[in-house]
Amino acid sequence: MDRRKFxxxxxxxxxxxxxxxxxxxxxxAIILAFACGGIIFLFYHISPWVGYQTFFQxxxxxxxxxxxxxxxxxxxxxxxxxxxxxFRAQVLNIGAEGQILLxxxxxxxxxxxxxxxxxxxxxxxxxxxxxxGAGWALIPAFLKTRFAVxxxxxxxxxxxxxxxxxxxxxxxxxxxxGVRGFTYTDTFPEAAWLKTMGITRVxxxxxxxxxxxxxxxxxxxxKSALGFELRVVGSSPETAKLLGINEEKxxxxxxxxxxxxxxxxxxxxxxxxxxxxxxxxxxxxxxGYTAIIVAWLARANPLATIVxxxxxxxxxxxGDALRVSLGIPFQVVSVFNGLxxxxxxxxxxxxxYRIIWGDTKVVxxxxx
Amino acid sequence: MILxxxxxxxxxxxxxxxxxxxxxxxxxxxxxxGVLNLGVEGMMMLGAFSSFVVAYVTSNPWLGILGGAIxxxxxxxxxxxxxxxxxxxxxxxxxxxxxxxxGIAETLGRNWEGKVLSSPIKPFSEDxxxxxxxxxxxxxxxxxxxxxGSIILALVLWFFLFKTKAGLSLRSCGENPAACDALGINVWxxxxxxxxxxxxxxxxxxxxxxxAYRPAWSSGMTQGxxxxxxxxxxxxxxxxxxxPLGAYLFGALFHLAFRLQVFVAPExxxxxxxLFPVVALVFVSRLAFRKKIGVPGSLGKPYERGEWx
Numbered sequence: 001m002d003r004r005k006f007x008x009x010x011x012x013x014x015x016x017x018x019x020x021x022x023x024x025x026x027x028x029a030i031i032l033a034f035a036c037g038g039i040i041f042l043f044y045h046i047s048p049w050v051g052y053q054t055f056f057q058x059x060x061x062x063x064x065x066x067x068x069x070x071x072x073x074x075x076x077x078x079x080x081x082x083x084x085x086x087f088r089a090q091v092l093n094i095g096a097e098g099q100i101l102l103x104x105x106x107x108x109x110x111x112x113x114x115x116x117x118x119x120x121x122x123x124x125x126x127x128x129x130x131x132x133g134a135g136w137a138l139i140p141a142f143l144k145t146r147f148a149v150x151x152x153x154x155x156x157x158x159x160x161x162x163x164x165x166x167x168x169x170x171x172x173x174x175x176x177x178g179v180r181g182f183t184y185t186d187t188f189p190e191a192a193w194l195k196t197m198g199i200t201r202v203x204x205x206x207x208x209x210x211x212x213x214x215x216x217x218x219x220x221x222x223k224s225a226l227g228f229e230l231r232v233v234g235s236s237p238e239t240a241k242l243l244g245i246n247e248e249k250x251x252x253x254x255x256x257x258x259x260x261x262x263x264x265x266x267x268x269x270x271x272x273x274x275x276x277x278x279x280x281x282x283x284x285x286x287x288g289y290t291a292i293i294v295a296w297l298a299r300a301n302p303l304a305t306i307v308x309x310x311x312x313x314x315x316x317x318x319g320d321a322l323r324v325s326l327g328i329p330f331q332v333v334s335v336f337n338g339l340x341x342x343x344x345x346x347x348x349x350x351x352x353y354r355i356i357w358g359d360t361k362v363v364x365x366x367x368x
Numbered sequence: 369m370i371l372x373x374x375x376x377x378x379x380x381x382x383x384x385x386x387x388x389x390x391x392x393x394x395x396x397x398x399x400x401x402g403v404l405n406l407g408v409e410g411m412m413m414l415g416a417f418s419s420f421v422v423a424y425v426t427s428n429p430w431l432g433i434l435g436g437a438i439x440x441x442x443x444x445x446x447x448x449x450x451x452x453x454x455x456x457x458x459x460x461x462x463x464x465x466x467x468x469x470x471g472i473a474e475t476l477g478r479n480w481e482g483k484v485l486s487s488p489i490k491p492f493s494e495d496x497x498x499x500x501x502x503x504x505x506x507x508x509x510x511x512x513x514x515x516x517g518s519i520i521l522a523l524v525l526w527f528f529l530f531k532t533k534a535g536l537s538l539r540s541c542g543e544n545p546a547a548c549d550a551l552g553i554n555v556w557x558x559x560x561x562x563x564x565x566x567x568x569x570x571x572x573x574x575x576x577x578x579x580a581y582r583p584a585w586s587s588g589m590t591q592g593x594x595x596x597x598x599x600x601x602x603x604x605x606x607x608x609x610x611x612p613l614g615a616y617l618f619g620a621l622f623h624l625a626f627r628l629q630v631f632v633a634p635e636x637x638x639x640x641x642x643l644f645p646v647v648a649l650v651f652v653s654r655l656a657f658r659k660k661i662g663v664p665g666s667l668g669k670p671y672e673r674g675e676w677x
Contacts (some may be wrong), residue, residue, distance in 0.1 A: 147650045153599050168635035177447040331474035338468025345456035
């Protein structure tokens with residue numbers, strides 16, 4: 001035991017940071033990232049003020065901008081809440097990008113080549129898309145549980161494979177008949193298009209599903225037995241072992257859910273926005289990678305991904321405005337992504353500290 | 369004839385495998401000290417971009433190589449700070465480094481897109497090669513000083529890690545940092561230096577691509593090589609002597625993917641270099657799992673001096 005006297009203030013370390021400090025440090029991370037990212041504008045001889053103005057105009061400045069943000073929020077939400085569940089189990093699925101593409105591929109096959117009656121198209125597209133994404137994610141899950149292969153590497157490598165698969169399909173067997181020199185497939189029949197809200201390009205079905213799953217995922221983690229097991233495996237593998245929790249089952253579950261939701265998001269992109277299969281960079285604007293930060297910023301809480309996915313949806317459409325209006329490449333988004341992630345994990349430790357001002361206090365520490 | 373073909377393939381494997389080798393050696397150095405840096409791809413991209421710009425502006429490719437190495441090293445310090453000093457999650461910090469590095473290189477690289485270096489690093493001259501027997505000549509036809517230098521670097525790094533006292537300290541910090549701390553070794557300093565060294569080597573790898581292998585700027589020119597280097601670190605059991613084998617195998621694979629395009633769809637072939645590590649990881653991980661070959665004991669675990677331990 002160690003008794004220490006403190007005057008004026010002392011610092012407490014809590015395992016669970018308070019909500020206020022989480023929000024404070026999250027905002028701090030974003031603000032710091034924007035402050036640093038502003039340097040990019042100087043390289044393009046644009047004043048940061050003009051840069052940020054364009055950025056925010058493009059993200060939230062008008063109803064159109066808002067709808068563009070919402071359009072990009074949907075895939076981030078779906079993928080992000082899946083990754084939140086996976087990260088809770090300490091399963092680092094970095095392969096959402098590829099899983100999105102697999103979902104898009106499955107949906108394209110259903111829409112163009114399955115010959116199903118029109119009313120069945122969309123339901124089967126989403127079903128198969130989910131399964132394709134999940135199946136793609138189960139490969140690393142199998143390798144991790146059976147052969148102890150690090151999932152960060154295996155999921156990442158499979159992204160490149162998935163991207164090549166799409167390139168192969170759109171340039172080879174699935175190349176559209178009416179597209180001549182371009183490499184994409186024919187347009188889907190209209191029965192395979194998702195309805196959008198009014199005149200916008202926001203498909204509301206996937207948005208609704210995203211919100212429902214965010215709420216459902218929250219209660220799944222909080223209330224269900226399986227959710228409890230998932231959290232225990234993530235926070236303390238030793239305890240999980242003592243409790244007799246099947247860790248392999250949880251790894252499979254985490255991969256299945258995150259991969260499946262990514263596949264689902266991929267279907268939403270081709271059925272709701274593109275209506276055909278095209279270059280992988282156009283189907284997913286790095287949603288799989290951005291969603292990692294969405295989930296991390298939400299502290300792996302599915303409900304909070306509603307907020308964080310919207311923030312990053314705004315970041316993506318703001319980045320698009322920078323590209324269109326100021327000629328700054330879209331990859332600037334990746335700079336902001338990286339910076340936000342850095343500041344986020346760097347301040348994570350700090351958010352656990354609490355400064356308590358006051359008179360002399362005696363703090364007792366017991367050996368644990 | 370067959371021999372000629374094999375030597376020709378190996379020649380290309382040497383040329384293509386060199387950036388992989390450099391980055392892998394760097395990551396071995398970092399991971400041996402107990403730090404996991406998944407930002408190799410970002411450091412390579414930034415190294416490639418910096419070296420290209422320096423070489424373009426100064427018309428001196430060697431200054432470019434130097435610039436790439438320094439840029440990679442400095443950039444890696446971000447990861448060092450967040451993972452060593454702030455004890456942040458190393459996996460995520462590395463991912464952030466990759467996003468940041470590729471983001472910066474591609475954003476700023478837009479103005480350089482398609483520009484070609486007038487004075488790249490050239491392969492060995494005919495005169496120089498003619499001093500050697502024909503087989504060697506074919507083998508090193510597309511090589512340059514950096515290719516040979518990276519092989520020497522592998523040997524030097526092996527000697528450093530396994531035969532010197534400083535190398536022992538570095539490895540000990542990766543195995544048991546608490547014991548090192550008790551012995552008076554400055555764990556933080558050693559880890560910082562290891563991360564910096566890794567960044568320099570990754571930057572060199574990127575610089576090799578931009579200034580010697582394909583001396584014209586195009587965004588995304590590292591093609592995920594950084595990630596392959598992370599995988600190669602595991603294949604080589606964290607041993608610099610095995611690193612060239614893996615790197616050149618991948619080099620050969622990339623070359624074959626290019627050569628076989630006549631017969632098989634290029635997209636399928638291009639997937640091979642990424643599918644192969646997944647398959648290989650299965651075997652290596654099993655081996656590493658069972659026998660604990662090489663895996664640094666404290667890999668990825670931040671060190672914090674315990675007050676009440």
